[in-house]
């Protein structure tokens with residue numbers, strides 16, 4: 328599990344500026360989960376071989392009565408999920424009463440806290456930081472988030488206690504042990520039930536011994552002689568009785584599982600229909616580029632009318648994920664659960680397929696002949712060559728001229744054409760355009 332850094336502080340101190348600095352690398356995935364998290368934003372960052380997750384907590388308003396509630400509602404939740412807290416204050420605004428109350432809250436929390444004095448650009452650092460010692464949080468760390476000043480140095484020190492990852496650990500999706508399946512979805516849709524089904528009853532017992540509180544858990548298993556690895560977020564442990572507390576839904580854990588799997592099986596609940604949380608999670612799966620299989624669960628005993636309603640809703644609201652296979656299952660009764668495997672296999676095969684430059688370039692030229700890109704500044708946009716730039720998700724790099732001016736509609740045309748001809752199913756395809764002029 329990667330270290331999780333929470334950014335806290337009152338509004339305007341520079342949290343989102345720092346968040347953007349930390350998550351702007353090419354691989355960074357910024358997930359905005361308004362419906363899921365009440366203003367918390369999650370992103371991935373990386374320093375050398377140390378990936379980390381950042382949570383931006385929005386802001387704590389200066390309202391004295393409201394502050395406890397605000398802390399409880401957002402920041403405490405984020406702090407709870409975090410290993411490290413960066414408490415930001417504003418060198419230009421100076422020390423405020425709100426900073427004092429936040430510091431009091433942080434002091435009683437046992438998480439490692441760093442007092443970060445932002446906006447020191449153009450100021451003398453020791454003078455700018457001096458007054459914040461009064462907060463009683465120890466050493467101050469001056470930075471200028473908008474200039475990137477001292478940011479890398481700070482994160483380097485903050486992450487010092489955490490080990491560097493090996494290349495394999497950096498890229499869990501390249502796991503050779505088998506297809507990595509992540510079963511994801513909001514609470515109560517039936518993830519644990521499905522996971523138990525997928526593994527078969529025998530495996531559950533084995534699993535009772537394992538399980539830390541927060542790590543996404545990996546379970547290698549075999550089906551019909553083929554190896555798989557299940558990346559579980561649901562808490563596979565069987566709930567023994569009603570008094571047992573259901574494992575808390577952890578967004579960090581869910582994001583981690585999505586990032587580290589090859590194929591995400593996203594579980595939806597036919598009884599409740601689609602809700603905002605479903606769409607946000609799905610959006611994250613898509614942004615992360617993971618292959619996807621959709622499983623509409625609790626299909627058992629549903630009236631024909633309810634089934635029709637769910638189908639229509641999916642068609643209307645999940646159009647953006649229409650490349651994914653859709654299954655209607657009952658995890659409880661095991662109905663259609665086995666059908667997920669061919670879809671998982673196919674999505675994985677598509678996500679990891681390799682195509683020669685020759686094939687892709689021919690395909691590109693055919694597509695261009697069929698349908699020319701438009702003229703820009705009285706010159707026609709030229710697309711000459713295509714090669715593969717990556718997999719899981721597949722990345723197609725297209726070289727040409729004036730590709731910056733390529734209209735969205737034409738990009739969609741290319742995506743659809745490549746998808747159809749290469750028979751890509753169950754995974755997003757990404758296009759990158761490079762221009763010679």
Ligand code: GDP
Nearest residue numbers: 338339340341342343344446448471472473474
């Ligand atoms: P948040 O509300 O805590 O997320 O704060 P923002 O990141 O939105 O920043 C608030 C304002 O402070 C914006 O206008 C930023 O451009 C500015 N700001 C952020 N970091 C710096 C900095 O290092 N130096 C200066 N001078 N301004 C900054």
Ligand code: GDP
Nearest residue numbers: 514515516517518519520561624625657658659
């Ligand atoms: P999780 O929180 O996503 O892991 O959901 P659980 O697997 O714990 O399931 C939540 C509830 O839905 C439990 O009461 C399950 O028995 C029930 N459930 C799960 N799958 C099905 C299904 O296919 N049909 C019906 N009718 N109920 C189900």
